[in-house]
Amino acid sequence: MGKYRKTTQIVILIGVLLLGGYAIGKALFASDDGGLPKIGEKPPEFALLGEDQEAHKLSDYEGKALVINFWGTFCPPCVIETPEFQRQYEKWTSMGKPFEIIGINLGEDSLTVRNFVQQYGLTYEMLYDKGRKIMAKYGVESFPTTFFVKPDGTIMDIFVGGMTEEDIDKRVTKLLQS
Amino acid sequence: MLSFQNTKCECGHQNPVGTVLCESCGKPLEEAEAASTAPLEMRYDGAARRSQKTNPSIIDRVWNFFSSVKIAVWLIVITLIASMIGTIFTQESAFISFDPDTYYEEKYGWIGKLYYELGFSHTYETWWFTTLIVMIATSLVVCSLDRVLPLYKALSKQQVRKHVQFLKRQRTVYEGAVVGDAEEWVAEVEQQLKRKRYKVKREGTALLAEKNRFSRWGPYINHIGLIVFLLAVLLRSVPGWAMDSYLAIREGETLQIPETNYYLKNEKFTLDYYADDELPDELKGIPRPKLYQTDAILYECTADCDDPLKEPVLEEVSQHGIIVNDPMAYGGLKIYQFGYDDTPKLAAVKPVLVDKTTGKTYGPFELSMRNPQLNYELGPYTLELHSKYLDFAMDEKGEPRTKSDEPNAPAFIFMLKGPGLAEDGEPYMYFPRQIDKEKFSQDAINGDLANRFEIKVPSMEGVTFAGTVSTLNIRTEMAMPYIWTGTAIWIFGVFLGSYWHHRRIWLRIDEGRVLLGAHTNKNFHGMRADVASVLKKTGIDVEPKSLDNGGNRA
Known part of the structure; x- marks a missing residue:
């Protein structure tokens, strides 16, 4: 009888630890639910149509230092920071570094995007996020938002708002060192 | 909490540590209880809580913490206060989209800011609120288990002949001489009790009558319902539920x-x-x-x-x-x-191209705001769509841009090609909305070309608005059926516990005198009425009120 009592106690306390731990853990991390992914995590996978009419997947860029920039022509800080990204792109790729920038456009049509790309002479990859699904998946709520992803596929930094070339340069230098 | 004590009763029964009333004869054992003359502490029939031990281990200590009703009450009080705080300002979950960083301070001032910073703006989703609920749930399981099993055992092996002290210290007591033959009188009492739907056990001149014992399980059943309910709520956090x-x-x-x-x-x-x-x-x-x-x-x-x-x-x-x-x-x-x-938003227009020098019109052509065609053939002329801006504006450098991706002020730049025009075409800027056309002076932008050509919508029929x-x-x-199940079990338990009362009557006859004690968990008036009516029918006339032994303990 005494033995059964002990077993019951242990079974119930383990059950409480498991279920209660799950509930509390869920609550602890839920505050970030729906928000941006965390630094050190892998960003969510995507497959998007590019300006080159090809499908581009996040996993295609593994092994490279990667900048993912969410933007739209309707967002003034996005427009302002675009030439800075282009300059950075030219700087690091001309040095032969394993580096890519992806601009994810927030649901605009190809005419708008193409004109913008031509206007600013952009040569980095432009992807169309039709219906802003990937934006939602990434928890992006204000534009521009930029993710810096290390070659091992984890997020080093997330920047919300317009960036200057200096802002980008500092982070890319660090990315390429990692 | 518990010092070593001799738990063997004078009747010879060995009771577990923490027993208040002897499991067998009902004699008060606990020191304070034994010394008193007030009505007995009848909770759980005086049985020891399951986990009471002389030498508790760490697991026992954790168990005993949750087994305490005092702790349970404190947990509930703290949770209630936290829940009340959560109702002071609107919770974050009530908004579809807003910025909580600024909202609470702007709307409620510094106290709103504090409220937000302390996390009360999402009280019910915080880790500490969940912890409280988990602790209450644990306490529910542990408290119930520790009490329901001893109670079940105590009630299923009841002795008919109880200790005199046990009977004298019930809240309803009758003492007096027996009328006539003792055995016969007890048999008559049994008949009367049976007519009141009591279940009666008799051992010579001792008697135990009992009814509605099941109502004692009500609280435990409603606890099971609460646990099912809480588990169902927990299921909601599983993705997809x-x-x-x-x-x-x-x-x-x-x-x-x-x-x-x-x-x-x-x-x-x-x-x-x-x-x-x-x-x-x-x-x-x-x-x-x-x-x-x-x-x-x-x-x-x-x-x-x-x-x-x-x-x-x-x-x-x-x-x-x-x-x-x-x-x-x-x-x-x-x-x-x-x-x-x-709010009306342009979806498409059907404009025509007017050659102002000849007065001829070409078209109309369908120009969609969101997905326009890139080329339009209009008689001898062609229009190539060069760029479009849904919400046209000029930035500081005088460059055109769009303020949003809603067609609030759409603008299109076409390259117009055809007879009398430059080989590569000439740019023509077109604002479908008359108000934008004036605001951004379309004619001035187009310069000389504006004197020769015009793109315009001839009538309102050519305008479609977005739906x-x-x-x-x-x-x-998905958890709803389980939530209902938990609720149904809970209400069933509440019904059992609230609408039926467990009533027990013990009596023994020693040397021609009857000693009767009766116990119920609620409605003592009803209990006394039952006893008085049975006594009256067997020849003893007592006022129900006179059976009251005082005290308000259960």
Whole structure:
């Protein structure tokens, strides 16, 4: 009888630890639910149509230092920071570094995007996020938002708002060192 | 808490540590209880709580913490206070989109800021609130288990002949001489009790009568219900079990429901207003919606769902006219009408090209705001769409840009080619809205070309507006049946415990004198009435009130 009592106690306390731990853990991390992914995590996978009419997947860029920039022509800080990204792109790729920038456009049509790309002479990859699904998946709520992803596929930094070339340069230098 | 004590009763029964009343004869054992003359502490029939031990281990200590009703009451009080704090300001979950960083401070001042910073703006989702609930749940299980098993045992092996002290110290007591033969009188009492639907056990001149014992299980059954309820609530946090999201769909549009494989089409949106004669005087002239309805089609994606090069293959699975309180329901998904936005937005125009020198018009051609064609053939002329701006503005450098991706002030730049024009074409800027045309001085921008050509919409028939945006609330509640089950078990337990009372009567006859004690867990008036009526029918006339032994202990 005494033995059964002990077993019951242990079974119930383990059950409480498991279920209660799950509930509390869920609550602890839920505050970030729906928000941006965390630094050190892998960003969510995507497959998007590019300006080159090809499908581009996040996993295609593994092994490279990667900048993912969410933007739209309707967002003034996005427009302002675009030439800075282009300059950075030219700087690091001309040095032969394993580096890519992806601009994810927030649901605009190809005419708008193409004109913008031509206007600013952009040569980095432009992807169309039709219906802003990937934006939602990434928890992006204000534009521009930029993710810096290390070659091992984890997020080093997330920047919300317009960036200057200096802002980008500092982070890319660090990315390429990692 | 418990010092070593001799737990063997004078009747010879060996009781577990913590026993208040001897399990066998009912003699008060606990020191304080034994010394007193007040009515007995009858909780759990005086049985020891299961976990009471002389030498507790760490597990026992944790167990004993949760086994304490005092701790349970404190947990409940703290949770109640926290829940009250959570009702002071609107919780974050009540908003679809807002910035909590600034909202609470702007609306409520410093106290709002503090409220937000302490996390009370999402009280019910915090880790500490969840911890409180988990602790209450643990306490529910442990307390119930520790008490229901000893109680069950105590009630199922009751002795008929109880200790004199046990009987004398019940809240309902009768002592007096027996009328006539003792055995015969007890047999008569048994008959009378049976007529009152008591179950009677008799051992010579000692008797135990009992009814509605099942009502003692009510509280434990309602605890089981609460546990099922809490587990069901926990299930809601499993991905796919609960969803509450919003989707704004323009008439004619099809959108994917986030995190699902479903697509929803707003086939038609109907908005009816009350006519003035249907409204009271003070509301006349104010537009009041009478009905808003979304005729929606639900599709399931069957192939190419995540391939960006292909359109997803959709298969219709449901159709419904969604109005307030009449949602579309399909496969655990419920889609409710939530709101609408009928601000008129241009969808397409049908302009013509006018050659001002000859007065000839070419066209019309269909120019969509969101997905325009790139080339238009108009008689001898061609229009090539060069760029478009949905919400036209100039930035500081004088460069054109768009302020938003809504067609609030659409603008198009065409290259016009044809006879009498430059080989590469000449740029012509076109604002479909008259107000924008004037605001941004379209003619000045186009310069000389404006004197020779004009693109314009000849009549309002050539203008189509985008449909109303319907906002729908999409919900999934897979845990609902379990929540109802928990609630049903709970209410069943509450009924058992509230509407029936466990009543017991013991009596023994020693040397021609009867000693009767009776116990119930509630409604002592009823208990005394039962006893008085049985005594009266067997020849002893007593006032029910005179049976009251005082005390208000259960």
